[in-house]
Amino acid sequence: MAKLEGEGEISFKVPGMENSCSTWYKILGNLKSGIVPLVALHGGPGACHEYLLPLKDLTDQADICIILYDQIGNGKSTRLRERMGDESFWTEELFRLELENLIEYLGLHDRGFDLYGQSWGGMLAAKYAALRPQGLRKLVLADAPASVELLLVGENKLRKGLPEDVQEVLERCEREGKFESGEYEQACLVFYKRHLCRLDPWPKEIEIALGHLKEDPTVYQTMYGPSELMPTGSLKEWTAIEDIHKIEASTLLINGRYDEVQDAAVAPFFEKLNKVKWITLEKSSHMGHFEERERYMEVLKDFLK
Numbered sequence: 001m002a003k004l005e006g007e008g009e010i011s012f013k014v015p016g017m018e019n020s021c022s023t024w025y026k027i028l029g030n031l032k033s034g035i036v037p038l039v040a041l042h043g044g045p046g047a048c049h050e051y052l053l054p055l056k057d058l059t060d061q062a063d064i065c066i067i068l069y070d071q072i073g074n075g076k077s078t079r080l081r082e083r084m085g086d087e088s089f090w091t092e093e094l095f096r097l098e099l100e101n102l103i104e105y106l107g108l109h110d111r112g113f114d115l116y117g118q119s120w121g122g123m124l125a126a127k128y129a130a131l132r133p134q135g136l137r138k139l140v141l142a143d144a145p146a147s148v149e150l151l152l153v154g155e156n157k158l159r160k161g162l163p164e165d166v167q168e169v170l171e172r173c174e175r176e177g178k179f180e181s182g183e184y185e186q187a188c189l190v191f192y193k194r195h196l197c198r199l200d201p202w203p204k205e206i207e208i209a210l211g212h213l214k215e216d217p218t219v220y221q222t223m224y225g226p227s228e229l230m231p232t233g234s235l236k237e238w239t240a241i242e243d244i245h246k247i248e249a250s251t252l253l254i255n256g257r258y259d260e261v262q263d264a265a266v267a268p269f270f271e272k273l274n275k276v277k278w279i280t281l282e283k284s285s286h287m288g289h290f291e292e293r294e295r296y297m298e299v300l301k302d303f304l305k
Helices: 050-062 092-105 120-129 148-159 164-176 182-195 204-215 218-223 241-246 263-272 293-304
Strands: 006-012 021-028 038-041 066-070 113-118 136-142 250-256 276-281
Touching (some): 006 092, 021 050, 021 092, 038 050, 038 092, 038 120, 050 204, 050 293, 092 120, 113 120, 120 136, 120 241, 136 293, 148 182, 148 263, 164 182, 241 263, 250 263, 250 293, 263 276
Parallel strands (some): 038 066, 113 136, 136 250
Antiparallel strands (some): 006 021, 021 066
């Protein structure tokens, strides 16, 4: 029997694994209210659910039920540190299967649901929506690139705006493979404070998210790489461009003016979707739900209502 309030765990049978894993989830609001619930997919991969907790504003202001969860390998869900570097295991398909398992468990195919994905979560949400799952009503792709190649085009332009000494450290450390050095970490931090979140100090939820990536980097490093600027993992050639036309759900695109996901990386969604709206937040980078929280929630409520 599905637990339709509070927190819970769902058994997830991973293909090729003898033992089942578990997906931890949290429900904000009342799933039985009759209002279409919103399933929220966190980024990273591996940043976990905490930094999406501001979405509770939608529950408080519009009675929208929010379903958060920690993707497998991260947070409160089953950890698999022994799979570090196993690109054949940590695949997009694995996370699509986990999402489908969650939706089936909560009975959302029949109940109906909206889907929100932030950053990597948006990449995953786009590919899932392209499968045209039963019950999917609306889709929100927040700070999500249509391809990693286009993400890098924008990031490389942003890098040129960094101080020259920071650029030099980034280039040298990447060339020499010194990704775990303190100077590389500090140079990345300069980029992040401009293009990940521009608030000073950072909200504690963002600190928690980055702490997850550092405490257990299994999924992030295997799928993405040592930093946001250096995709070396299984997602380095990821693209949704050939699948965008399959998405039937009405879609909202959100990014920030200073976002590491620049307009060029979002544009294919806008160009290829039939029912689409695109909002760029002028004072935000990658975390508009913190940087322009009130405006962000108004945009979401208007789209989801």
